[in-house]
Amino acid sequence: MEGKKRFVLGSSSAIRFTLIQSLLKKEDFDVHPPDIDEEVLDKELPREYVKRIAEAKAEKVSRTVDNEYVICADTAVALGRRILPKAVSDDLVRQCLKQLSGRRHRVYTCLCVIRRSLNADGVQHVKRVKVVESRVRFKRLTQHEIQWYVDSKEGLDKAGGYSIYGKSQALILFLSGSVSGVQGLPLLELKNLLTSVGVDV
Structure with a gap:
C-alpha cells in the first residue's frame, strides 16, 4: 500500500520521538500513541511494572496495524x-x-517490539521484549537546588520528576548503564531487538 510505513512508534513522548530518529528515518515510521491504564498494581515490582505496561502498549497498537514493527517502551x-x-x-x-x-x-x-501479519495461514506474531536497568545518583541537594530545578520545569511529566539531560546534569554524581534508557528508549537494545527479528538498521 502506497505510503505504508515499516515501523510504528507507540508513544506520545517527544523524547522517544527524537531518540528513535537516531536509528530510523522519519519517513520510515508513524506515531500511534496508545491509550492504556498505567496505574501501578498493588505490590507490583518496578521491573514487572514496566514489562507489563510496555507489552500492553505494543499489543494494543499492533492490533491497529498490519505487517509493521510496533515499538513501545x-x-x-x-x-x-x-x-x-x-x-x-x-x-x-x-x-x-x-x-x-x-x-x-x-x-x-522495557522495550517491546511486535509485528503482526496476516497471511493464508492466519496471524503470524513476532514479539521481542527487553528490560534495561540503569543506576543514577543525585548529589545531596540543597533546598535552593531543588527549587532551582523545579523552576526550570524540566521535571514535569517525567518519571521520578527529572530529565537526565539539561539542568539535572549539574546535580547528578553518578550514572551507570544506558543514558538513552534513562531517557526512555535504550537505543543499543532497540537496535539489537530489531536485528534479532531480521531488521537491519
Whole structure:
C-alpha cells in the first residue's frame, strides 16, 4: 500500500520521538500513541511494572496495524521496590527530588517490539521484549537546588520528576548503564531487538 510505513512508534513522548530518529528515518515510521491504564498494581515490582505496561502498549497498537514493527517502551524510576510517580506538578517534582537527594536509585525501561501479519495461514506474531536497568545518583541537594530545578520545569511529566539531560546534569554524581534508557528508549537494545527479528538498521 502506497505510503505504508515499516515501523510504528507507540508513544506520545517527544523524547522517544527524537531518540528513535537516531536509528530510523522519519519517513520510515508513524506515531500511534496508545491509550492504556498505567496505574501501578498493588505490590507490583518496578521491573514487572514496566514489562507489563510496555507489552500492553505494543499489543494494543499492533492490533491497529498490519505487517509493521510496533515499538513501545515504558520507564519507571524506583527507590528500592517503590516506583516514584510521573511528576505532573511542581509539588511532585519537589517531592521526588527530596526523596532522590543523595541516594542511588534505579531506572527501568522495557522495550517491546511486535509485528503482526496476516497471511493464508492466519496471524503470524513476532514479539521481542527487553528490560534495561540503569543506576543514577543525585548529589545531596540543597533546598535552593531543588527549587532551582523545579523552576526550570524540566521535571514535569517525567518519571521520578527529572530529565537526565539539561539542568539535572549539574546535580547528578553518578550514572551507570544506558543514558538513552534513562531517557526512555535504550537505543543499543532497540537496535539489537530489531536485528534479532531480521531488521537491519
